[in-house]
Amino acid sequence: MGRPRRTVLEYRNYELPADFPILALTGDHWHISSVPGKRLHIHNCLEIGVCHSAGGTMVFNRRQVHFSAGDVTCIARNVPHTTWSDPDAPSRWSYLFLDPDALLGPGALRQIRGLRDVGFFLSDCSLLLHEEQAPWAKRYAEDIISELTDRQPGYQPRVQGLVAALLVGMLRIYSQEETETLRDSDMSSVAPALDYIHENYMINFPQERLSQLCHLSPTHFRRVFKEEIGTSSLEFLHQTRILNSCTLLRSSNLSITEVAWRVGYNSLSSFNRQFSRAMGCSPTAWRKTAADGPPPSLMTFTGWMTAEPGPDRS
Numbered sequence: 001m002g003r004p005r006r007t008v009l010e011y012r013n014y015e016l017p018a019d020f021p022i023l024a025l026t027g028d029h030w031h032i033s034s035v036p037g038k039r040l041h042i043h044n045c046l047e048i049g050v051c052h053s054a055g056g057t058m059v060f061n062r063r064q065v066h067f068s069a070g071d072v073t074c075i076a077r078n079v080p081h082t083t084w085s086d087p088d089a090p091s092r093w094s095y096l097f098l099d100p101d102a103l104l105g106p107g108a109l110r111q112i113r114g115l116r117d118v119g120f121f122l123s124d125c126s127l128l129l130h131e132e133q134a135p136w137a138k139r140y141a142e143d144i145i146s147e148l149t150d151r152q153p154g155y156q157p158r159v160q161g162l163v164a165a166l167l168v169g170m171l172r173i174y175s176q177e178e179t180e181t182l183r184d185s186d187m188s189s190v191a192p193a194l195d196y197i198h199e200n201y202m203i204n205f206p207q208e209r210l211s212q213l214c215h216l217s218p219t220h221f222r223r224v225f226k227e228e229i230g231t232s233s234l235e236f237l238h239q240t241r242i243l244n245s246c247t248l249l250r251s252s253n254l255s256i257t258e259v260a261w262r263v264g265y266n267s268l269s270s271f272n273r274q275f276s277r278a279m280g281c282s283p284t285a286w287r288k289t290a291a292d293g294p295p296p297s298l299m300t301f302t303g304w305m306t307a308e309p310g311p312d313r314s
Contacts, residue, residue: 009080009188009228010041011236013243014097018251020156021045021102022163024148026094032056034090037082042188044198044243046122048096048166049073050141056085060126061188067091070131070138074170077198078191079126094145104164112168117175123195125174134173140166190214190225193233201240202264207233241265242278249287256283 016023040059055068061080067073069091075081085091100109100122110118129137144162147155188194193210210233211221225233241263248259260271260283275283 009230010039011044011229011239012041013044013239015243015247016045016097016099016102018247020159022096022098022144022148022159024094024096024145026145026149028092030094031090031092032083032085034085034087036084040080040082042080042194043075043077043097044240045077045097045099047073047075047077048098048141049075050094050138050145052092052094054085054089054091056083056089056091058083058128063126065128067128068130070135072129072131072134072137072141074125074127074129074167076121076123076125078188078194079124080188081126094141096141096144096148098163100163100167104160108164109167109171115168115171115175118171121171121174124191125170127170127174129170129173134169136169137166140169188228190221190228190233193221193225194229194236197233197237197240201237201244202262204264204266238274239278242275245271245275245283246279246286249283256287259283 014023034056036057037059040061049072051067051069051071051073053069055066058065058067058073059082060075067083083091083093101107109115109122131138140162144159144166147159147162190210192213196205196210196213208218210225211218214221214224216224222232225236229236231239245259245263248254248262249256252259254262256271257268260268263271265271265274272282275286279286281289
């Protein structure tokens with residue numbers, strides 16, 4: 001009898017605003033299907049979700065939990081998960097995607113005395129907070145969404161304060177002893193490699209470094225990475241670089257050569273080749289299209305910006 005095949009994960013990238021790295025997805029159209037998703041997915045950033053109505057099931061890798069209206073989730077970027085609603089009652093959600101270090105300042109949470117396990121929290125948390133357990137979580141999350149939606153004067157510092165309060169509260173719960181058994185089991189087995197690429201995509205490093213971080217032989221690592229992520233680690237590195245280059249092309253006046261250098265390409269021709277392969281056009285053409293209106297969304301692995309019919313699209 002052969003070994004069971006690993007579940008292929010779907011990678012969903014959300015391009016966070018360069019000047020204020022937090023994104024809110026909300027509205028009456030954000031209803032989650034009752035059809036169980038066939039594929040788990042991971043994100044490139046921290047996800048906080050708020051269930052506004054109905055209930056359903058959330059899967060964190062090998063663990064299933066039931067959610068209800070008023071519950072709040074906090075999911076690290078490399079935790080495989082999916083969601084579906086109870087039959088005949090599509091649940092409505094709002095989502096926040098953010099980079100805590102970029103939004104609050106590098107290491108801001110780690111500098112708070114008395115908090116422990118911050119690093120684990122940011123890399124592998126998979127919390128579902130029921131409203132009766134943490135009523136403040138829904139209140140904070142909805143206030144953040146309102147501030148980001150209304151954009152009244154001073155909304156940015158208020159959002160930063162609310163995000164800090166929400167994450168500290170979640171970290172306190174995460175640090176409790178009963179959450180110890182949830183760690184690692186909910187993470188992708190190649191999560192250390194994904195984290196390393198996320199944080200070091202702009203430098204050149206040997207691919208063997210990734211297998212070492214996952215405590216796997218290079219051959220085994222290549223097989224597991226391809227089985228879980230659906231592509232090679234080198235291709236994933238190129239995708240990460242190109243997605244970050246899109247942010248720079250849209251939000252800065254840097255030259256194409258400077259953008260290429262900043263995301264890790266020493267050769268402009270190599271950058272142009274990888275960009276055209278991923279996005280279907282040259283960096284120059286993409287920048288012009290982004291300036292004229294919504295940029296083309298041609299890359300295979302991109303985040304869902306609107307709710308879709310069928311399986312979970314959060």
